[in-house]
Amino acid sequence: MALTITCPICGKRNGYEFKFGGEEKGPRPDEKDLTPEAWCEYVHMNKCVAGVQEEWWFHKDGCGSWFKIHRDTTTNLEKEVKDENRVQKAKSGGQK
Amino acid sequence: MKEIQRISPVVFKSSPLKTEKRDNWDVVMEYKEEGDGPFLVDLSHRPRFDLQDSNLADKKSFELELPETPGNSVLENGILASRMNRTQVSLFDLDGQDDVSMPGESYYTDVTESTVCVALFGKEIFLICEKLTALDFTDPQRKAPFFFQGPFSHVPCQIVTLNKEGESSGIVLTCSRGYGRDMIDSILHAGEEFGLKPAGESRFTHWIKSL
Numbered sequence: 508m509a510l511t512i513t514c515p516i517c518g519k520r521n522g523y524e525f526k527f528g529g530e531e532k533g534p535r536p537d538e539k540d541l542t543p544e545a546w547c548e549y550v551h552m553n554k555c556v557a558g559v560q561e562e563w564w565f566h567k568d569g570c571g572s573w574f575k576i577h578r579d580t581t582t583n584l585e586k587e588v589k590d591e592n593r594v595q596k597a598k599s600g601g602q603k
Numbered sequence: 604m605k606e607i608q609r610i611s612p613v614v615f616k617s618s619p620l621k622t623e624k625r626d627n628w629d630v631v632m633e634y635k636e637e638g639d640g641p642f643l644v645d646l647s648h649r650p651r652f653d654l655q656d657s658n659l660a661d662k663k664s665f666e667l668e669l670p671e672t673p674g675n676s677v678l679e680n681g682i683l684a685s686r687m688n689r690t691q692v693s694l695f696d697l698d699g700q701d702d703v704s705m706p707g708e709s710y711y712t713d714v715t716e717s718t719v720c721v722a723l724f725g726k727e728i729f730l731i732c733e734k735l736t737a738l739d740f741t742d743p744q745r746k747a748p749f750f751f752q753g754p755f756s757h758v759p760c761q762i763v764t765l766n767k768e769g770e771s772s773g774i775v776l777t778c779s780r781g782y783g784r785d786m787i788d789s790i791l792h793a794g795e796e797f798g799l800k801p802a803g804e805s806r807f808t809h810w811i812k813s814l
């Protein structure tokens with residue numbers, strides 16, 4: 508089944524309207540005492556989870572917002588995760 | 604100083620019957636053999652603005668209450684306002700009767716010449732749209748006018764359903780100016796079997812006033 512993604516502004520849409528933005532890795536590390544290895548780890552290394560992971564998507568053919576979804580990488584299906592603030596977060600100017 | 608010449612990105616093959624010069628645009632009021640619908644009308648000369656501000660809640664534009672929720676539109680006094688997201692609203696002048704100029708505030712951007720704008724209205728237009736997009740312009744849970752941002756003929760567009768009732772159905776569509784020629788070509792090609800014909804601005808004005 509083709510991937511569909513639920514944009515917090517536009518609703519459920521075809522996955523081809525979106526651009527993948529990478530795994531959710533948490534906040535950017537503090538630059539104080541940041542080693543090149545730690546920075547490299549943050550920027551380039553991925554967990555590549557076989558299962559449900561949280562990730563960033565960009566609605567390039569639609570509203571242009573950045574948002575996060577949970578997707579099962581083994582079935583390529585979006586997983587619904589209850590986050591009542593998700594829509595509000597996206598409508599308040601994007602998250603990324 | 605020479606006058607500027609403003610050229611629409613939309614060119615129809617039909618022969619114009621009646622034209623007029625307006626704000627340096629050549630506006631076709633009527634084409635030969637427009638048929639009895641559905642119609643495709645070039646509105647690229649109609650003023651369009653983007654309004655962007657971090658606090659839209661207390662703002663009015665053209666004496667219009669701006670829609671609060673993304674995806675909602677308001678059509679009043681010929682001005683169509685559509686909420687894009689928390690910080691942006693797009694404004695179209697669909698009336699075209701008065702000389703609408705951009706307000707002086709810094710949060711307005713004139714996008715008239717950076718986008719193409721067309722109206723598609725009349726019978727069976729949603730059958731034409733179905734050939735070009737997966738977006739549902741007739742969503743029964745929404746009351747017209749309502750607003751979409753999504754692909755139409757594979758091009759990112761802004762589309763407003765103005766009416767979804769029978770023969771007076773209609774949408775307005777904008778996309779980047781560079782897609783103009785191909786967008787028109789694909790709409791006319793998709794609408795060929797339904798008798799879609801280019802029409803002049805007079806027909807659009809008559810339709811929008813009937814809503």
